[in-house]
Amino acid sequence: MTRQEQIALAVAVLALALVPVVADDFWLVQIFGQSFALGLVALSLNFLSGYGGFVSMAQTTLAGCAGYMVALTSVNAVGKGVPLHPVASIGLALGVSALAGAFVGWISVRLHGVYMLMLTLALAMGFFFFAQQNVELFNAFDGIRGVVVPNVAGVSLRSPKIFFYMSLVCSAAALFAVMITGRSPFGLVLKALRDHPRKAAALGFDVAAHRIAAFAGSGLLAGCGGIFYTWFNQRISASTVGLGMINSVLIMAIIGGLRSPIGAFTGAFAYVLINTFASGLVGAERVNTLVGSAFVAVVLASPDGIAGAAKYVRSRVRQSSLFERFVAQPASGSARSAVNE
Amino acid sequence: MLKLAVLSLLNGISVAALYFIVASGFTVTFGLMRTINLAYGSLFLIGGYVGYQVGDLTRNWYLAMIAGSAIAGLSGAVLQWGVLDRLRGQDMRQALVTIGLSIVAADVLLAVFGGLTYQFTPPDWMQATVSLGVFGGYPAFRLLLIALSLFIGVFIWAGLTCTRVGLAIRAGVDDREMLSAIGVNPSRLFVIVATCGSALAGLAGVIGGTALSISPGEDSRYLLASLVVTIVGGMGSIAGAAVGALLVGLLEQVGLLYFPNYSIVAVYLVMVGVLALRPQGLVRGTA
Numbered sequence: 001m002t003r004q005e006q007i008a009l010a011v012a013v014l015a016l017a018l019v020p021v022v023a024d025d026f027w028l029v030q031i032f033g034q035s036f037a038l039g040l041v042a043l044s045l046n047f048l049s050g051y052g053g054f055v056s057m058a059q060t061t062l063a064g065c066a067g068y069m070v071a072l073t074s075v076n077a078v079g080k081g082v083p084l085h086p087v088a089s090i091g092l093a094l095g096v097s098a099l100a101g102a103f104v105g106w107i108s109v110r111l112h113g114v115y116m117l118m119l120t121l122a123l124a125m126g127f128f129f130f131a132q133q134n135v136e137l138f139n140a141f142d143g144i145r146g147v148v149v150p151n152v153a154g155v156s157l158r159s160p161k162i163f164f165y166m167s168l169v170c171s172a173a174a175l176f177a178v179m180i181t182g183r184s185p186f187g188l189v190l191k192a193l194r195d196h197p198r199k200a201a202a203l204g205f206d207v208a209a210h211r212i213a214a215f216a217g218s219g220l221l222a223g224c225g226g227i228f229y230t231w232f233n234q235r236i237s238a239s240t241v242g243l244g245m246i247n248s249v250l251i252m253a254i255i256g257g258l259r260s261p262i263g264a265f266t267g268a269f270a271y272v273l274i275n276t277f278a279s280g281l282v283g284a285e286r287v288n289t290l291v292g293s294a295f296v297a298v299v300l301a302s303p304d305g306i307a308g309a310a311k312y313v314r315s316r317v318r319q320s321s322l323f324e325r326f327v328a329q330p331a332s333g334s335a336r337s338a339v340n341e
Numbered sequence: 342m343l344k345l346a347v348l349s350l351l352n353g354i355s356v357a358a359l360y361f362i363v364a365s366g367f368t369v370t371f372g373l374m375r376t377i378n379l380a381y382g383s384l385f386l387i388g389g390y391v392g393y394q395v396g397d398l399t400r401n402w403y404l405a406m407i408a409g410s411a412i413a414g415l416s417g418a419v420l421q422w423g424v425l426d427r428l429r430g431q432d433m434r435q436a437l438v439t440i441g442l443s444i445v446a447a448d449v450l451l452a453v454f455g456g457l458t459y460q461f462t463p464p465d466w467m468q469a470t471v472s473l474g475v476f477g478g479y480p481a482f483r484l485l486l487i488a489l490s491l492f493i494g495v496f497i498w499a500g501l502t503c504t505r506v507g508l509a510i511r512a513g514v515d516d517r518e519m520l521s522a523i524g525v526n527p528s529r530l531f532v533i534v535a536t537c538g539s540a541l542a543g544l545a546g547v548i549g550g551t552a553l554s555i556s557p558g559e560d561s562r563y564l565l566a567s568l569v570v571t572i573v574g575g576m577g578s579i580a581g582a583a584v585g586a587l588l589v590g591l592l593e594q595v596g597l598l599y600f601p602n603y604s605i606v607a608v609y610l611v612m613v614g615v616l617a618l619r620p621q622g623l624v625r626g627t628a
Contacts, residue, residue, distance in 0.1 A: 055433060107613055110620050114377050114432040121379075122568040122612065125561060130605045243561040247444055254437065285452065292444035299437045 005179065009262070013172045017165070025160040029232065031272055033160075036167035037232050039268035040174055040225030042252040044218040046264045047178050049253070051187055052214050053194030055113070057121040058104045060249045062219045063226030064127065064241035066097035068138065070147070070227045071236050077146025078139050086150035094223045101219020105212040112197070124246050132238035143237020147230060158231055167228050171265065174221055178261045181217075190214055244288075251295045347476045349598045350591070355483040355552060357590025358490035362545040363563045364570035364582045365497055366538025372577010373501075373514050374531050376425050377432050378417075379439040381542050381567050382560030383446035388413035388543020389555035390450060393459045402463050402551070409547035410540040417539020422532050443560065451557050458556040461547065486552055493541065498579045510534060569608065573615050575622025584623050 020028060041063045048054040072081030073089035084092070104123060108116045131138040138144075149158035157166060181187040189210050192200040201207045230236045239245070248271060256267025271291070278287050367381045392409025396402055420442070428434045462468075463482055470478035501507035513520045513527045520527050545563070546555060569589055574581025589608055596604025615623060 107616060110616075114436050117433070117436055118377075118568050119572060119616070122565060122572060123609070125565040126569075126605055126609045126612075129562075129565070130603075130609075133605055134602045136602055247440060250437070250440065286448065288448035289445050289452075292441050292448065295444070296438055296441035299434055299441060 009172070009175065009179075012262075013168070016168055020161050020164060028160045028164040031269075031276065033163050033167050033228070033232055035265065035269040035272045036171040037225050037228035038249070038252060038272065039265035040171055040228065041222050041249050042225075042256065042268050043171075043174055043178060043261060043264035044221035044225070045249060045253040046256070046258055046261055047181075047221060048214060048218045050259045050261065051182060051190040051194065052211065053112075054108075054211070054214070055117050055258075056104065056108075056215070056218070057117055057246055057250065058124045058127075059218065059222045060246045061124040061127045061241055062097045062101050062104070062222035063229065063249075064131070064236065065100045065219075066093040066223030066226035067230035067236040067240065068131070068144065069093035069096045070230050071144035072137075074150070075148040076144050078142070078144055080137070080139055080144060086152075089150075090227060093227055094220055097223025097226060098216045098219040101222070102212050102216040104219075105215025106208075109208045109211055121246070124241070125243060128238055128242045128246075131241055138238065141238055143235060143240070145235045145237075147234045147236070149231045149234065158234070163228075163231070170224055170228070174224060175261055175265070178221070182261075186210070186213070248291075251291060254295060255298050344476050345598065346595075347473075348479070349594050351479055351483065353591035353594035354587070355486050355590075356594055357586040357588075358487045359545055359549050359552065360563070360566040360570055360590055361490045361583055361586035362493055362548070363542050364567040364574075364586055365493065365579060366541040367567040368571045368574065368577055368582045369497065369501075369579070370535055370538045371571065372575075373510055374534055375432065375514070376421070376429075376531065376535070377436045377439070378420065378425065378535070378538075379436055379564065380420065380443040380446065381539075382562070382564030383443040383450075384413045384417055384539045384542040385546045385549070385563045386450055386555065386557075386560045387416055387446065387546070388540075389459070389546030389550045389559075390454045392543070392547035393461060393550060393555065396461055396547075402461060402467075405461060406544065406547045410544040413543020413546065414536045414540030417542070418532050418536040420539075421535035422528070425535070426528050426531065443564075447557065447560055456557055458554050459550060460554045461551040463551050480552075483552055486548055489548070494579055494583055501579070506530075506533070569612055571622075573612055573623060575624040578622070578624040581622050581624030 016032070019032065023032070041059055044062065045056060045059045048056050048059075070089055070093040073084040073092055074081075074086075075083045083089075104120060107123070108119050111119055131143075132141050134140060149156055151157070155162060157163060182191075189200065189205050192203075192205065193207060193210060197207055229240070233240070252267035252271045253264055254267070255270055256263030256265070274291055274294075275287055278290055282290055363381060363385055367378070370376050370378055388409035391412040392405040395408035396405030399405075420439070424438055424442075425435050428438065467482045467485060469481045471481050471484055472478050501510065509520065509525050509530055513525070513530055517527045520530075542563075549555065549559075549563075566586075566589060570582055570585035572585075573588060574583070574585030588611060592607045592611060593604055596607045600607070
């Protein structure tokens with residue numbers, strides 16, 4: 001992280017910290033709180049794809065694991081699970097999402113590019129159908145309603161200002177952690193794996209262990225987002241981990257720019273704004289057409305998303321395409337041989 | 342109890358037949374052309390809905406079937422020619438674009454056809470029940486579906502191995518430049534393959550709408566089935582698609598009978614097991 005980036009991030013966080021002075025509760029929770037929660041999930045995808053070149057569709061599912069866990073360990077309206085102390089509940093939720101992340105990383109450890117995308121998509125949709133089918137644990141289609149957000153010193157963590165600051169601090173910390181990781185030895189090995197897995201392996205790095213650790217870390221990030229999102233909605237159901245949400249997280253990450261960690265939050269913010277306000281323009285039912293078309297346009301025109309476009313304008317130097325950089329390099333032929341090894 | 346088991350076995354095979362028809366197109370276009378199209382679920386829905394509309398107007402199920410396949414085939418051809426061929430070799434962008442298009446397609450289809458569940462009425466002779474002796478009766482339509490999927494499987498296999506077009510397709514996969522040097526246009530060839538695959542998805546839409554039903558959200562179910570079948574069976578292999586579809590269909594239906602809360606999990610355990618032991622899939626691709 002360069003000094004310039006550090007200053008930019010600090011200024012942005014300080015500016016956001018002043019938002020409650022002017023914004024009402026609707027903006028604090030519905031717009032900013034929701035953006036931070038979803039941004040954390042998108043950040044977990046940006047982390048994986050930006051550093052490791054793994055485009056995982058399972059991040060929503062990892063967030064959902066934490067969300068279900070926190071719902072099941074809180075007081076809720078459907079009487080499922082066992083209420084625990086909030087600290088234990090959050091700790092368990094993050095543990096489960098990190099474990100689930102490691103599991104996804106382990107299953108897909110030999111896959112690259114679009115093969116990994118297909119497998120993680122299949123896993124994610126399998127979890128959705130499972131959650132929708134299973135009554136015992138997930139309460140099937142209805143999900144866990146009326147999740148009670150814990151109180152600290154008599155104040156609910158769901159009260160607008162508290163929720164806003166909590167999600168802001170957590171997002172800033174996660175963003176900082178991801179940027180620091182990019183410069184750390186671990187992050188450098190991930191980038192080496194992205195650019196040339198075989199060379200990295202030949203240098204003696206344990207490819208599998210690094211990949212699994214990266215997925216576990218992304219599970220932690222997604223888990224934070226999942227907990228906030230469950231608190232935000234005060235419920236979680238199968239549709240929270242369904243195809244619509246899986247696609248939405250991908251859209252946020254791509255629109256914001258897969259390679260820039262901040263892009264996750266700009267993408268989430270843009271998505272929440274469109275979702276909230278475009279319904280007034282095109283009707284609530286047709287928002288997906290708008291969002292989907294915008295997504296297709298971004299993929300075709302600017303693979304680096306908003307962040308890429310901004311960078312382009314700033315430096316006026318043409319960036320090499322994101323996808324050619326980290327996905328097309330094992331051209332389809334060698335990706336296949338990597339699968340067959 | 343045995344009767345129930347046999348019936349659920351037959352249900353599993355007929356669902357597998359449906360999955361196979363959708364997945365065979367997916368696996369052939371992906372395995373042979375290295376073109377990934379994640380909008381197959383949408384093509385299934387388009388075929389089903391348009392077929393229903395035509396069938397409703399003309400009261401003719403055969404016309405519905407033809408219309409459903411034709412519209413899906415046409416959409417697939419436009420998609421291949423207009424978008425996917427331009428992103429040749431960039432499979433990740435192909436995947437993302439088709440995901441985006443399937444979001445739009447699902448939304449537009451919902452706007453046009455609403456959230457209703459449609460079911461086709463097949464011709465009378467298909468509605469008969471075939472007697473299976475001590476095991477009771479079984480709908481003739483589902484047995485026809487199983488036969489049709491077998492026919493399609495053999496047809497694709499024979500087409501790829503024994504015809505000049507199949508030869509050209511396999512050659513185009515191995516060396517596109519050389520193929521065009523000897524006077525074949527690979528882009529046009531791949532549009533033909535995409536059209537056939539998409540038409541199969543549309544056909545499955547009408548047949549699936551007759552054997553089961555068609556409604557919003559079915560697209561994700563068939564996309565998922567295609568992915569799992571392809572991953573389990575091996576990319577680009579028709580035999581693999583058949584094995585994968587059978588495995589998924591049987592586990593799903595038999596699981597529904599014996600462990601209804603967890604039948605999906607069984608499918609995934611098998612998928613994970615296959616990936617751990619044979620990452621290339623059960624049957625290796627042909628090209």
